[in-house]
Amino acid sequence: MPLAHSTTPETRNLQRRKEASFTQVPSVYLSVYLSICILIQEPEEGPGAIAMAFFITLSLCSVLVVGMGEGGTGSEEGVETECKPGLPPPCPSISPSAQPWTHPGQSELFADLSPEELTAVMSFLTQQLGPGLVDAAQARPSDNCVFSVELQLPPKAAALAHLDRGSPPPAREALAIVFFGGQPQPNVSELVVGPLPHPSYMRDVTVERHGGPLPYHRRPVLIQEYLDIDQMIFNRELPQAAGVLHHCCFYKHQGWNLVTMTTAPRGLQSGDRATWFGLYYNISGAGFYLHPVGLELLVDHKALDPAHWTIQKVFFQGRYYESLAQLEDKFEAGLVNVVVIPDNGTGGSWSLKSQVPPGPAPPLQVHPQGLRFSVQGTRVASSLWTFSFGLGAFSGPRIFDIRFQGKRVAYELSVQEALTVYGGNSPSSLRSQYIDGGFGLGHFSSPLTHGVDCPYLATYVDWHFLLESQAPKTIHDAFCVFEQNQGLPLRRHHSDIHSHYFGGLAETVLVVRSVSTMLNYDYVWDMVFYPNGAIEVKFHATGYISSAFLFGAARRFGNQVREHTLGTVHTHSAHFKVDLDVGGLENWVWAEDMAFVPTAVPWSPEHQIQRMQVTRKLLETEEQAAFPLGGTHPRYLYLASNHSNKWGHPRGYRIQMLSFAGEPLPQNSSMERAFSWGRYQLAVTQRKEGEPSSTSIYNLNDPWTPTVDFTDFINNETVAGQDLVAWVTAGFLHIPHAEDIPNTVTVGNGVGFFLRPYNFFDQDPSFDSADSIYFHEDQNAGSCEVNPLACLSQIAACAPDLPAFSHGGFSHN
Numbered sequence: 001m002p003l004a005h006s007t008t009p010e011t012r013n014l015q016r017r018k019e020a021s022f023t024q025v026p027s028v029y030l031s032v033y034l035s036i037c038i039l040i041q042e043p044e045e046g047p048g049a050i051a052m053a054f055f056i057t058l059s060l061c062s063v064l065v066v067g068m069g070e071g072g073t074g075s076e077e078g079v080e081t082e083c084k085p086g087l088p089p090p091c092p093s094i095s096p097s098a099q100p101w102t103h104p105g106q107s108e109l110f111a112d113l114s115p116e117e118l119t120a121v122m123s124f125l126t127q128q129l130g131p132g133l134v135d136a137a138q139a140r141p142s143d144n145c146v147f148s149v150e151l152q153l154p155p156k157a158a159a160l161a162h163l164d165r166g167s168p169p170p171a172r173e174a175l176a177i178v179f180f181g182g183q184p185q186p187n188v189s190e191l192v193v194g195p196l197p198h199p200s201y202m203r204d205v206t207v208e209r210h211g212g213p214l215p216y217h218r219r220p221v222l223i224q225e226y227l228d229i230d231q232m233i234f235n236r237e238l239p240q241a242a243g244v245l246h247h248c249c250f251y252k253h254q255g256w257n258l259v260t261m262t263t264a265p266r267g268l269q270s271g272d273r274a275t276w277f278g279l280y281y282n283i284s285g286a287g288f289y290l291h292p293v294g295l296e297l298l299v300d301h302k303a304l305d306p307a308h309w310t311i312q313k314v315f316f317q318g319r320y321y322e323s324l325a326q327l328e329d330k331f332e333a334g335l336v337n338v339v340v341i342p343d344n345g346t347g348g349s350w351s352l353k354s355q356v357p358p359g360p361a362p363p364l365q366v367h368p369q370g371l372r373f374s375v376q377g378t379r380v381a382s383s384l385w386t387f388s389f390g391l392g393a394f395s396g397p398r399i400f401d402i403r404f405q406g407k408r409v410a411y412e413l414s415v416q417e418a419l420t421v422y423g424g425n426s427p428s429s430l431r432s433q434y435i436d437g438g439f440g441l442g443h444f445s446s447p448l449t450h451g452v453d454c455p456y457l458a459t460y461v462d463w464h465f466l467l468e469s470q471a472p473k474t475i476h477d478a479f480c481v482f483e484q485n486q487g488l489p490l491r492r493h494h495s496d497i498h499s500h501y502f503g504g505l506a507e508t509v510l511v512v513r514s515v516s517t518m519l520n521y522d523y524v525w526d527m528v529f530y531p532n533g534a535i536e537v538k539f540h541a542t543g544y545i546s547s548a549f550l551f552g553a554a555r556r557f558g559n560q561v562r563e564h565t566l567g568t569v570h571t572h573s574a575h576f577k578v579d580l581d582v583g584g585l586e587n588w589v590w591a592e593d594m595a596f597v598p599t600a601v602p603w604s605p606e607h608q609i610q611r612m613q614v615t616r617k618l619l620e621t622e623e624q625a626a627f628p629l630g631g632t633h634p635r636y637l638y639l640a641s642n643h644s645n646k647w648g649h650p651r652g653y654r655i656q657m658l659s660f661a662g663e664p665l666p667q668n669s670s671m672e673r674a675f676s677w678g679r680y681q682l683a684v685t686q687r688k689e690g691e692p693s694s695t696s697i698y699n700l701n702d703p704w705t706p707t708v709d710f711t712d713f714i715n716n717e718t719v720a721g722q723d724l725v726a727w728v729t730a731g732f733l734h735i736p737h738a739e740d741i742p743n744t745v746t747v748g749n750g751v752g753f754f755l756r757p758y759n760f761f762d763q764d765p766s767f768d769s770a771d772s773i774y775f776h777e778d779q780n781a782g783s784c785e786v787n788p789l790a791c792l793s794q795i796a797a798c799a800p801d802l803p804a805f806s807h808g809g810f811s812h813n
């Protein structure tokens with residue numbers, strides 16, 4: 001759909017055109033977003049010419065671009081654009097793409113590695129590790145290969161010394177994960193390489209970080225390993241059951257109409273590498289996830305030589321077999337009850353291609369006076385907030401050095417892990433416990449589609465990575481940054497008693513977003529910054545549900561969503577690291593709640609009333625500050641400095657949960673320790689460089705001997721006056737239902753938490769917002785001098801400069 005404004009003037013129907021009249025805008029910047037409704041009219045003559053009309057509900061006039069206030073990002077001053085008859089002037093220049101680095105600055109500390117840096121590390125490793133290194137894209141289990149290279153985050157003390165005290169920046173380093181399949185004792189090694197951009201040293205940190213070598217069976221599965229498994233399934237195994245598969249599933253030579261889907265964990269005990277693969281119809285252009293054919297294969301792929309891989313068990317439409325050959329024998333003997341699964345192609349209701357023609361365009365937010373924030377490299381700055389953003393290849397989105405009005409409130413705010421735990425009556429649904437960080441929340445980020453995943457005029461930023469490859473690759477538009485008018489008052493009061501006035505503030509938020517597409521599911525990750533000093537962290541789930549072949553007592557495990565498809569019950573949860581620094585590094589943990597206390601009525605002591613009181617407790621130890629899921633927790637939990645605000649209260653930031661998490665896996669499960677963070681809705685621990693993350697990428701393939709067990713972090717140390725990290729779990733139970741077809745919607749499927757100032761300030765800092773509106777009865781609210789909203793009709797009558805639609809592409813892997 002051509003959204004561009006390159007249509008001829010004749011095709012534009014501008015309503016309510018008015019003579020240009022320039023009015024001086026009262027100082028600084030005006031802050032109102034404007035919804036412009038772009039209507040696409042049906043062509044009257046022939047289908048080829050779509051006439052486009054901009055119905056701008058405001059009059060046309062000149063545009064004044066005013067420099068933004070201190071800390072703001074506007075630089076032009078007083079640029080005036082006169083109206084041209086018949087055409088609205090273009091809105092002030094908006095750069096839809098981020099500014100590249102112009103000079104190394106503060107945010108470079110946390111910036112993900114550039115393509116040049118990734119290339120330099122890879123060349124250095126190739127040189128150091130010798131000629132036996134194989135490209136991970138083609139590596140077999142018995143090869144040596146570089147699995148990943150990403151930023152090694154700097155130690156916090158060194159980072160702060162640089163940021164706060166002007167010390168030289170810490171060396172910029174990379175962390176490389178190398179698979180040594182070709183060594184006598186195959187293992188995984190972690191190497192720190194530095195300094196960038198010209199590496200000269202390499203340090204093996206495996207033993208220091210993990211207490212010993214990393215067993216080879218814990219390594220993530222390479223894409224090449226999946227390809228080799230597919231090769232084995234389709235070329236060697238499926239032909240052995242050609243008869244039954246032809247009967248049930250329209251099988252033809254080597255099963256081109258089928259695809260496999262992996263599960264995890266891969267076995268039942270430490271050392272196993274045996275994965276149940278489900279088979280699905282390969283539906284082109286739509287999700288295969290909803291089309292199980294009822295065949296699942298347990299593949300043992302532990303051997304270093306793929307020729308030695310075997311099928312250990314076969315599940316077919318409710319029964320287990322020793323092999324595909326045995327299934328075929330029983331089928332030929334008439335002993336298999338085959339359900340024929342229709343393969344009705346791509347035209348079905350599950351396709352994401354709507355049958356409905358496009359209608360009028362939805363509302364669009366524009367920036368009538370230009371962007372009010374900047375993105376330089378990975379540093380975002382608005383008049384209120386500054387922070388750096390990035391994407392861990394495995395751990396996902398993260399934000400550093402977060403400052404409100406110039407003062408740091410948090411050092412790090414990062415996703416650690418995403419987990420889905422399934423139930424079901426087929427082996428692959430029963431065996432599905434996905435610890436997604438092991439696949440890579442950054443690795444599987446997807447390009448953001450302008451106008452769907454983020455506002456059309458958001459600022460989009462690419463992400464570079466080096467994973468399972470010898471050369472860096474790019475996910476275009478992996479991040480978006482935008483400011484959004486939520487259409488909600490952040491605060492307001494209309495007074496009609498004693499004195500007559502209105503005061504209010506529109507809620508505008510600054511958002512950084514990325515999306516991880518983990519096979520079927522898409523997780524939308526948001527970090528949202530509010531003008532009152534609050535931060536919201538939230539994830540939404542969308543995409544396809546995971547499903548299973550429907551048989552037997554299926555409804556105990558979910559809802560039927562198609563003729564042969566069961567939507568299987570599961571929980572989604574995510575774990576977050578919240579390294580708050582509330583007024584400095586040393587913080588305390590306070591718990592507050594309420595209680596009713598029976599009290600004699602002071603003026604009539606023979607009567608009793610229930611009096612509500614505040615309960616207030618300073619938590620001393622990590623044990624006291626760990627709150628199990630499902631248990632009670634104080635409604636107000638905040639981290640505070642030992643400095644007080646004007647009213648004598650400790651300056652704090654409250655962690656307010658928004659979560660409907662399902663039950664965690666019972667602790668007697670042999671793999672629960674791999675995601676023992678799920679036991680806690682919230683836990684506060686001392687911050688330690690040696691405890692950088694609550695999880696490990698190796699937990700996915702060996703959950704029975706977890707490389708990181710979060711409960712180890714909680715060991716009764718004091719949390720009083722320490723540098724603290726709050727670890728937060730947010731999640732929800734998902735019982736898939738008919739409306740999850742074709743896709744789960746984000747509506748109602750979003751959870752997370754808020755970080756909110758609690759006595760941190762002396763009053764609400766949004767009072768000082770330049771967006772504030774106030775007028776009283778003696779004033780003319782329609783006057784631009786009194787009310788900035790009244791200036792909109794003069795300043796905001798411009799045509800948004802919409803860049804041509806673009807998409808980040810499909811082939812980053």
Ligand SMILES: [Cu+2]
Pocket residue numbers: 541545570572734744
């Ligand atoms: Cu779900």
